[in-house]
Amino acid sequence: MALRSLVLFAALALVGCSSSPTADLVLTNGTVATLDDDHEQVEALAAADDTLLAVGSADAIDAYVGGDTRVIDLQGRLAVPGFIEGHGxxxxxxxxxxxxxxxGTSSWGRVVAKVDSSADETASGAWVEGxxxxxxxxxxxxxxxxxxxxTNARLNEAAPDTPVYLTHASGHAAIANDAALEAAGIGPNTPDPEGGTIVRDAQERVTxxxxxxxxxLVQEALDASRSGMSAADRRARRERQVRLAAEEALANGVTSFQDQGASFETIRLYREMAERGALDIRMYAMVAQGEVTPETQERLAEIRTVGAADQHLTVRAIGEVTxxxxxxxxxxxxxxxxxxxxxxxxxNVTPMERVREIAEIGLDEDYQIAVHAIGDRxxxxxxxxxxxxxxxxxxRGAERRWRVEHAQHLHPDDISRFADLGVMASMQAIHACSDAPYNYQRLGAQRVDQGAYLWNTLWADGAVVGNGTxxxxxKIDPLASLHCTATRQVPGTDTTFTPDETLTRRRALQSYTINNARMAFEEDVKGTLTPGKLADVTVLSENILTGPPERLRExxxxxxxxxxxxAYANE
Structure with a gap:
């Protein structure tokens, strides 16, 4: 906890209720779901500096209002702990x-049409990305x-001279037109790289x-096409990415973000922006696996930090190791x-020998390890x-809080091992609903029913289950992921997917707040609306904890x- 928060909390304990300090911000006349068993549900809260002063009835919190206090009348709305994006x-x-x-594009034709329109507007030599x-x-x-x-045939027709590179929604595949393949040096005789596949047709032609x-291979060619940018222009582009990401996150109620795989350069950018107050949200940055080698081990020790820039930057994890x-x-x-x-x-994208090397370095430097694992093997x-x-x-596995990112498909023999080893399941409920239409096609009923997206089973077994998008x-939409957590409803249908794995709405909300805080060793400073913790709050138009489940979407x-x-107001 930040030093000033500890001092303020201690001062409150001394003065008692007879002399309430003045709040900078008060939220009142609503429902405040603290997720703290000692307070649970109240009407109002007060905050000063970056810290929660008190939670309680509207009358009790009124004592903290002074001449300069900003008072927001919730008008019955719901305030919850700030959403923590557990994996993004x-x-x-x-x-x-x-x-x-x-x-959300509904057909390959719609994708090609977007490329066609964009290619017409793209400057000579520039790429079309999507x-x-x-x-x-x-x-x-x-x-x-x-x-x-x-295949890329229609992309070649739409943009014969402009390189086109379109990443799959999963991030684990892409399609490029011939101009982009040529720029990357990919031809009929190019071998598959380790951990990857260049898809070819029956005649061995690259598709x-x-x-x-x-x-x-294509990403490297795309990066090389920008080599002519000045250092100032590259820096401006990267800062713009950070700002745009923050705007999107804040508009969706996200106050903290667990970033899966940041380069040393990106972490330096986060630190510089955080120190000048320009990072805007709280960042738990994981060092990208490609940066972790025996030669860089000393650098890992140098950049390790917890709660820098008033709790805006922590670097103590390596992930996601794919x-x-x-x-x-x-x-x-x-x-x-x-x-x-x-x-x-x-x-097997990253050979297990390499994963072991990374994990052993993590042990040496007291870094948390987060491994991407979707399939049961x-x-x-x-x-x-x-x-x-x-x-x-x-x-001491539980103390290290090592994570499995996704943990989507488990063999029944491995389910109890999460709790037994103290390994945390960093899952994304929205995937269960968006992937549902092809799960049975890919894996068959037995594997799906016994081991797919086991939210409730892992929770009941004692594992810590987090949430994210x-x-x-x-899209970074916690409400959509919470809706799937609580309903497992397949989008656009009335059907549900393995409904026994739903969580109660309170547990769903915990998975996006206090559980994600635990995954980042931050449960003492965030995750519940407890006096003394950081004043990170998300206010929703509807009480998603009661009433019909549609409220989670609406x-x-x-x-x-x-x-x-x-930091964001829907006004």
């Missing part, structure tokens, strides 16, 4: 605001498909689809073949590795408050 890609979210948004297409969510199937993906690390891919691209690493691809068990291999390292070290894979974020200051 911050710079990717900012980048998504600067390129074609393909999330993200968010997903072939399993189209209402019609393209005429030509290879391994379940479209433009790139899985896992193969997409990095063991496998995604279900949509059939690159999730499975113990048995896919039902709809009998010769395919997915991809990826989860088993990760848990096996964690178990062996904990045993070889000191056995994996933005920009999905509610809007009316205020986002970070450290007692209104």
């Amino acid at each position: 890609h911050y710079m990717g979210m900012g980048q998504a605001q600067m390129q074609l948004d393909l999330l 993200r968010g297409w997903h072939q399993e969510k189209w209402t019609s199937t393209p005429e030509r498909m290879v391994r379940g993906f479209p 433009g689809v790139l899985l896992e690390t193969a997409a990095g 063991v496998d891919g995604a279900l949509g691209s059939r690159s999730a690493w499975m113990l048995e073949p896919y039902d709809d691809a009998p010769n395919d068990t997915g991809i 990826a989860n088993r291999e990760t848990l096996d590795l964690y178990a062996s390292l904990f045993e070889a070290a000191d056995g 994996d933005v920009p894979v999905e 509610a809007t974020v009316d205020y986002t408050i970070v450290g007692g200051e209104v």
Whole structure:
């Protein structure tokens, strides 16, 4: 907890109720869901500086109002602890605001049309970039498909001379037109890189689809195309990404963000912006796996920090270490073949020997480890590795709070190992609903029913379960993810997906607040509306804890408050 918060809280304890300090901000006349068992649900709260002073009845909190206090009449609205995005890609979210948004496109034709329009407006030599297409969510199937993906033929027609690079919604695949493939040096004889696949048709022709690390070949060419930018222009572009990401997060009630995989350069940018008060939200930055080597180990020790810039920056984790891919691209690493691809068990993206090296460095430097594991084999291999390292070290797995990111598909034999090892399940409920239409097709009923997105089972077993959106894979919309957590309703239908795995609404909210705080060692300063903790609050138009479940989708974020200051207002 920040020093000034401790001093203020101690002062409150001394003066008692007879001499209430003056608040900078008061929220009153609503429902305040504190998620703190000692207070639970009240009508109002007061904050001074960056800290919660008190929670209680409207009459009791009125004693904290002074001449300069900003008073917000909630008018019956719901105030909850600020949402903590438990798994996202911050710079990717900012980048998504600067390129074609393909999330929700209903067909390959709609994707091509967007590219066609953008290519007409693109300056000579520039690339067309986009993200968010997903072939399993189209209402019609393209005429030509290879391994379940479209080919780039129509992209070549729409933009014959402009390089086009479109990232799959999952982030684990991409499609590029021939101009982009040529810029990347990908041709008929280019071998698959380790941990990736260049998809080819029956005649061994490159289709433009790139899985896992193969997409990095085109990304490198795209990055090289910007090499002529000045250092000042590159810096301005990166700061713009940070600002755009913050605006999007705050508009959705997110006050803290757990960033999965930041480079040393990005972490330096976060620190500089945080120190001058320009980061806007609280950042838990994980060091990207590519930065972690024996040669950089000293640097990890140098940048490790907790609660810098008034609790705006913490660096004490490495993640997400990518063991496998995604279900949509059939690159999730499975113990048995896919039902709809009998010769395919997915991809081990990062060899387990390399994952072990990263994890051992994390042990040496007291860094939390967060491993991306979606398939049941990826989860088993990760848990096996964690178990062996904990045993070889000191056995204190629970204290280290190592995480599995996604933990989507588990073999029944591995479910209890999360709680037994003290491994946290950093999951994203929205994936369960958005992926539901093709889960049974990929894995069959038995594997899905026994091991898919086991929110309730893991929780009941004693594991800590977090929540998030994996933005920009999905929109950074906590309310949509909470709706899926509590209903498992498949979007656009009246059907539910493995409904026994739903959580109560209170538990759903806990998964997005106090549980995510625990995942970042921050439960003492955030996650509940407890006096003495940071005054991070999200105000919703509807009481999502009562009434019909549709409220979880229909509610809007009316205020986002970070450290007692209104950072976003829906006015």
